[in-house]
Amino acid sequence: MLEAAGLTAVEEAVYRLLITNSTASADEVASQTGLTSGQAEGVLAALATMGLASPTDRQPSHFTASPPDVALLPRLQRNADALDQARAAVTDLLESYRGTRRRGDADQLIEVITGAEALRQNLRQLQENARHEMLWFCKAEYVAMPSGSNRSEYEALDRGVRYRVLYERAFFDDDGAVDNVVEAVGAGEVARSVPHLPLRLAVADRSIAICPLVPGGPSGSPIEPTAALLRDSSLLEALTALFERYWEDAVPLHVSGVGAVDVTKEAHGTGTLRETDRRLLSLLVAGVTDKAIASHMGLSRRTVQRHIHQMMTLAGATTRMQLAWQAARRGWL
Structure with missing residues (x-):
């Protein structure tokens, strides 16, 4: 149970014995644990080296246990610190590994998504995993997610995720589109409008994005949409910069006191x-x-x-x- 503090099962058993008996000699430890006298002496010496036990002043052949809070808690803290350092080292190694793989394997950068249902699932997952910000290009004639059906946005907004959404002018021609934008902006979405958008796009935390590879037909079309899931790369940085460029020139949208x-x-x-x-x-x-x-x-x-x-x-x-x-x-x- 105390392996995290660096004790073996035998060392833990002897330490517990010292805790309950106040003091014990090697022979007493041997008789109560089944160890030989030599083995008991070795375990007591190891506990003394670790600062978990020490000989008594009156009987040097007897050992007493050190207080657990003094003996064990600092060891656990040192081990925890070492574990944190190891975790950080693993994270650095993982980034290096991914960076190496990205340079030699495009599959680590781009994952192809085919079909409206698969696209919907990935868009939901993208938003569920977002922690800071979502960026969106919303074009007219939805392909996978009808206007007003993206309830994942409201859940993310409740978690504190910021949404910046650009709507192209034709988007508002869809039935109910204006009312849906009113609801979203009222919930905390920051929205702007532009005459035209070059593509559909969703970016989460500037580290992963979904965008079309080839044009897909609107809902009900026999042409299945094909999109790309892009991970951290120069291409993703370019798409994020494209969003920011359109955002600068867009008209801000808000909801007035009368809900318009x-x-x-x-x-x-x-x-x-x-x-x-x-x-x-x-x-x-x-x-x-x-x-x-x-x-x-x-x-x-x-x-x-x-x-x-x-x-x-x-x-x-x-x-x-x-x-x-x-x-x-x-x-x-």
Whole structure:
């Protein structure tokens, strides 16, 4: 039981005997343990060397046990420290081993994932193992995971994992997409929008990622998606840098007090616009199409276009791009 402290079974038995008997000679140890006198003397000498026993002053042939907390706890701590050092050494060796294997074996860098179900499982596992941050490129027309079905995100957010998600403009055309983004942002997701994304991508802790190898058809398509699971490598660093580059130019998305997607956390204007117009304008600047805006706000597309035209007239803008510029200049966003 005390092997972790460096004692053999026989040494432990003799030490326990000394604990219970206060003192004992080699002959007494031999008679109670079945050892020979010579063996008992050797064990007592070993215990004395380890600081677990010492001869008594009155009877040098008798030994007494040292207090367990004084004799054993420091030994256990030294062994624990040695174990930690050994564990760190093994970790370094493992990294060196992986680095060597990566240079000579591409299978250590890239694992091919084929099929929507396999892709879903790997995406779930990727998020379950994430500890710090998830980065996402969300394109329109899901391949494996429908909008709003990724409940692993909410579990990770509850654990303190940060989510930064980039949505391309066409993503908001999917049914319910805007409402799903509202829910995710409300749960803590940090979201932005861009006109177009080059590929689908999920990166966990900047150390492992999933991205497509060849284009796969949307859900229901006979073409099975084929993706790559990428581990720490120059390729993964390049994909992470690509995400950061798109992130810099993207429009931030937030959820307003009325539960709508907004491009700022607070309205800084003087209230020139009605709340309906402000919500509509926020979605428009974020790149959401008229159809998706109408669906999200419960309006007809013609009503949405009429509101946009009224705001363009109010701002003196002749194009929607000019409207966005004037809205930012006037503090409408």
